[in-house]
Amino acid sequence: MIELKNVSKRYSGEVAIGPLNLRIPKGGITAMIGPNGAGKSTMLTMIGRLLDMDEGTIEIAGQDVQSTKSGHLAKVVSILRQENHFVTKLTVRQLIGFGRFPYTKGRITSHDEEVISKYIDFFRLEELQHRYLDELSGGQRQRAYVAMVLCQETEYVLLDEPLNNLDVAHSVEMMRHLKDAAQSLGRTIVVVLHDINFAARYADYICACKEGRIVEFGPTDEIIRDEILTSIFDTQVKVIEGPKGKIACYH
Ligand code: ADP
Numbered sequence: 001m002i003e004l005k006n007v008s009k010r011y012s013g014e015v016a017i018g019p020l021n022l023r024i025p026k027g028g029i030t031a032m033i034g035p036n037g038a039g040k041s042t043m044l045t046m047i048g049r050l051l052d053m054d055e056g057t058i059e060i061a062g063q064d065v066q067s068t069k070s071g072h073l074a075k076v077v078s079i080l081r082q083e084n085h086f087v088t089k090l091t092v093r094q095l096i097g098f099g100r101f102p103y104t105k106g107r108i109t110s111h112d113e114e115v116i117s118k119y120i121d122f123f124r125l126e127e128l129q130h131r132y133l134d135e136l137s138g139g140q141r142q143r144a145y146v147a148m149v150l151c152q153e154t155e156y157v158l159l160d161e162p163l164n165n166l167d168v169a170h171s172v173e174m175m176r177h178l179k180d181a182a183q184s185l186g187r188t189i190v191v192v193l194h195d196i197n198f199a200a201r202y203a204d205y206i207c208a209c210k211e212g213r214i215v216e217f218g219p220t221d222e223i224i225r226d227e228i229l230t231s232i233f234d235t236q237v238k239v240i241e242g243p244k245g246k247i248a249c250y251h
């Protein structure tokens with residue numbers, strides 16, 4: 001479980017996030033949704049201890065993120081930020097190998113090579129593994145970054161808009177990979193999603209944010225409802241029953 005208690009963050013000026021109180025259960029996929037500027041990235045980066053909070057506490061699997069040693073926490077939680085995508089002269093395989101850093105401290109063993117290969121296979125990057133990152137499309141690069149984060153093999157995985165740069169087919173494929181990682185690898189995945197319908201289709205729980213606060217949290221079916229979505233996004237949303245579940249339609 002990830003637990004936030006009275007967490008708040010103040011940026012310069014009048015922008016304030018929180019107080020946030022939230023319990024994300026272990027297992028499955030939790031999607032964070034909400035308008036631009038709602039505070040999703042701020043919350044995720046505080047959980048991933050890349051940003052200090054001003055008040056409150058966050059625990060992941062019972063461990064306080066502020067007081068637990070970062071080397072230890074790096075084996076519990078991994079994070080893909082929305083914008084840290086440095087493009088350098090690294091190959092896909094080398095990038096994914098960075099995910100092993102908490103274990104190897106730079107010295108990759110044959111076991112690490114096996115783990116790296118496993119995630120290259122998992123994300124079907126075999127044919128691209130020796131290409132440099134700047135020789136890939138945005139979508140291929142995005143898959144490589146997500147593979148790197150999963151290669152860290154932490155129980156908790158935080159991903160900020162991993163569908164950025166992906167077309168519909170690759171978005172579906174990415175969500176299937178994440179579902180598979182949650183189910184077959186037993187990961188707890190918290191993912192910021194821009195598109196409500198990807199949340200509706202693949203998430204087990206939804207956390208809805210608006211204006212720096214959490215306005216709803218619950219099982220997906222309870223959140224994907226006309227009145228809730230209309231109020232979160234300040235635009236008319238109608239939910240209909242599609243062939244594979246609920247679909248949110250915008251007016
Ligand atoms: P979201 O990910 O939901 O779009 P963010 O967490 O990025 O939202 O931003 C929440 C609010 O905090 C926004 O009003 C944004 O402008 C502000 N904010 C985010 N990062 C900073 C920063 N580094 N400095 C000042 N304000 C920021």
Ligand code: MG
Pocket residue numbers: 040041042082160
């Ligand atoms: Mg964001």
